[in-house]
Amino acid sequence: MDIAVIGSNMVDLITYINRMPVLGETLEAPDFQMGCGGKGANQAVAAARLGSQVMMLTRVGNDVFAENTVRNFASNGIDTRRVMRTEASSGVAPIFVDQESHNSILIVRGANALLTPQDIDAAIDDIKSCRLIVLQLEIPLDTVYHAIEVGHGLGIPILLNPAPATANLDYSRIASVDYFVPNETELALLTGKPVDTLEEITEAVTELVAKGMHNVIVTLGERGVLWVSEKGTQLIPSVSVDAVDTTGAGDAFIGCFSHALVSRWPIADALEMANAYAADSVTRRGTQFSYATAEDFTARTGVSMDKR
DSSP: OOOOEEEEEEEEEEEESOOOOOOOOOOOOSSSEEEEEEEHHHHHHHHHHHHEEEEEEEOOOHHHHHHHHHHHHHHTBBBBEEHHHHHSSOEEEEEEEESSSSSEEBBBBBBGOOOHHHHOOOTTTHHTOOOEEEEEHHOOOHHHHHHHHHHHHTTOOOEOOSOOOTTTTTTHHHTSSSSSOOBBBHHHHHHHOOOSHHHHHHHHHHHHTTTTOOOEEOOGGGOOOOEEEEEEEEEEOOOOOOSOOOOHHHHHHHHHHHHHHHOOOOHHHHHHHHHHHHHHHHHHSSGGOOOOOOOHHHHHHOOOOOOO
């Protein structure tokens, strides 16, 4: 197994809007789409579609959404032995996408809130066969912290996407992760620093590296990706595309980056490829709907996913 994704799954309820209604107003929206989502599931699907062997450790509910979520994992080649049924609702994410392709998202964690440290311990034999652990914050923080402890105990590299960001994150329990991947909004919330300019972003990230983080990677949308480590700072430029829907682009980035890491790409090359893959995803509607296989990505962009 290549990657253990320990995290969330959601049902995406995507409404395409001309504008958000004001308080008390009812508006007609031009279109709606329902799909499988959740940060953990999105990242797992992106990596699996690119060819990684992925195990998903997550909880689904006891409602009509659960079976479809499990079936979706299996159809993407993801190991579902650790996808557990729970006496709760499945997680859902109402998403609103405007005419400029910007999105606003609500999440209801549902069964995701019931993923426990004990669930990780029960899956330890499966986790120890993996070469990378990928985490997000749509599950309880204690479970995230325990996964980090387990990963370090097993000598497995860990990628943490601190999303959705919370000021309650305990740096002392996450400082040793190998890859810390926020966007600029999350970076501002987590550090309390301004992030209006590249210089301010670099200053905030450098502070995190000084606290012990090995690689801090900040996704900056149209400005590209900033990678800071003890060895230095590198800005990977963005890829210009005509965006249709930016929902799930960050997860596409992390899924592709994770795939490239376990494929033993150098970090700079992995970031460049993940940037291109995320840019390709925003040219189509939806989250997982927009994630290309390696073959489709190469055919569409001319960029090869062959191992470096």
